[in-house]
Amino acid sequence: MNTDNSTTRLDFIRAIVAEDTKTKKWDARVVTRFPPEPNGYLHIGHAKSICLNFGIAAENKGGLCNLRFDDTNPTKEEGEYVEAIKEDVRWLGFDWADRLYFGSDYFEQMYECAVGLIKAGKAYVCDLDPEQMREYRGTLTKPGKNCPYRDRSVDENLDLFERMRAGEFEQGFRVLRAKIDMASGNLNMRDPVMYRILHAEHHRTGDKWCIYPTYDWAHGLEDSIEKITHSICTLEFENHRPLYDWFLDELDVYHPQQIEFARLNLSYTVMSKRKLQQLVQDGLVSGWDDPRMPSICGLRRRGYTPGSIRNFCKRIGINKFNSTVDIALLEHCLRGDLNKTSPRVMAVLRPLKVIIDNYPQDQVEELEAVNNPEDASAGTRKVPFSRELYIEQEDFMAEPPKKFYRLAPGREVRLRYAYFITCTDVVKDAGGQIIELHCTYDPATRGGDAPDGRKVKSTLHWVSAAHALEAEARLYDHLFSKENPDDVAEGEDFKSNLNPNSLQKLSSCRVEPSLGQAKPGQRYQFERLGYFCVDTDSSEGKLIFNRTVTLRDTWAKIQKAQKKKR
């Protein structure tokens, strides 16, 4: 039974693609591309675009999606980002096969095209400096005016452009502009710059070039050269579409269709490259791969699965208006995936010692535990049980409030896969802090069931004190404490909304011995606590776990509600 009707309900972009395929607009070809600029790391907003572009290609017979680096600005871009981006796209589960391209590979062709445009009288070399150009451009409400260089002869333009390429001029002096319309209501059409002089080393072309194409000039050409059918980009490029079309029309070359969709916004986090960069630079997070970051590498380190991110991207839809998706949906997708695949294990985050007074002093039993109730093939494992154990501090209350049905004085609970125990005594230190519990166990309940059929209200996780491994756990919460981090008081910025409790490190956790071999990246469910994965900082001698996401926690909600009442 498949009630997933997402395949029959097409978003507006897929609808366009389907229609074009039907009418054979592009000879029934479907070719998309994901065109990152290698000047930073990918984040989950990029994942939306990646899933869209690679997804559309995969859903259509013979469809292709290229990975193309839009590397037209050597002052901002670096080769190191290229590898990181490739790794992230691959990790997300997409394959560009042999179609890895770079805008810089087309520089020569672009140059030839520009020469053609000059010859056609559609482009000219302009000597205005940036400030003058701004003045000539006009404003949103006032038309611009033609610059004095607009009517240079074709020969003069050709000569100057050639000399720009030859490196005769200083950086910032002289640009090549398209001759369109200085009075256009669309500022992008007011004779946009096509080439600027940049005496900078390019990560791929080295010092071969000192003029570089701007986005508007380069992007459509890149799409055209690669015979892209649907050039999908974000909303802010809508104003650029007339220019995209103008260039390709004037050049009279293959002309893809540009389609714009809305970026992803997520509650409790920021998505702009600039802001994320700032968090890294200011040391407010440990790096781009800090598990609290919405970057792909951050999510990966946190323990997110590629499948959960893909599923999320499928469910948020595609539209043309700004919206903010509740991060709870991302977490829902994550839990859904992790629940099916994560081996269960017992770990105690904040240990409280329990002594089973009537359990033989040096006896150890190996009790059988289920690895994954969602997956019978995951099998079972043995967990050691002994007289001294640790349970979770919050699983005991000396004076239990209503609806607390874990351990309390005189109360009987089950230790998972082990025995029923009853609390007989509470030991406190001088300061009144509970330091250990004394309990008795019922030998007849071995394995966790009472032969007389009596029930207990709750089941606790535990570890054997002598056998447990010490570990560190890093508990994460939302990076920002406000749903919209940009919602700030006058004079403040988004950083003032950082959640001071977004990271909590617990260094004296105890985990069951089966975790001794755990390798970085491996994911587990710590029963009753959440999903955890081994951090890259972890080593054989020092286990470190990241809490990927908590389990849904009804008790926490009840507590919250009770607190509110008071």
Place this chain on the structure above:
RNA sequence: UGGGGAAUAGUGUAACGGUAGCACGACUGACUCUGAAUCAGUUAGUCCAGGUCCGAAUCCUGGUUCCCCAACCA
């Protein structure tokens, strides 16, 4: 009198002139050796005002609100 986009439950999205549906969240309840998962249910919506029509989220008119654009960034 700049130009371009867009408005559907708290959130995200369907419905393309014919019963406003789905998911997340929240709230009930069932089940439970994870207060998890699972299952059942409740909650709540067409930006506003007119108009066309037997019938409007959808078409028309006029408003309102929000987003993008004045880099030699992408």
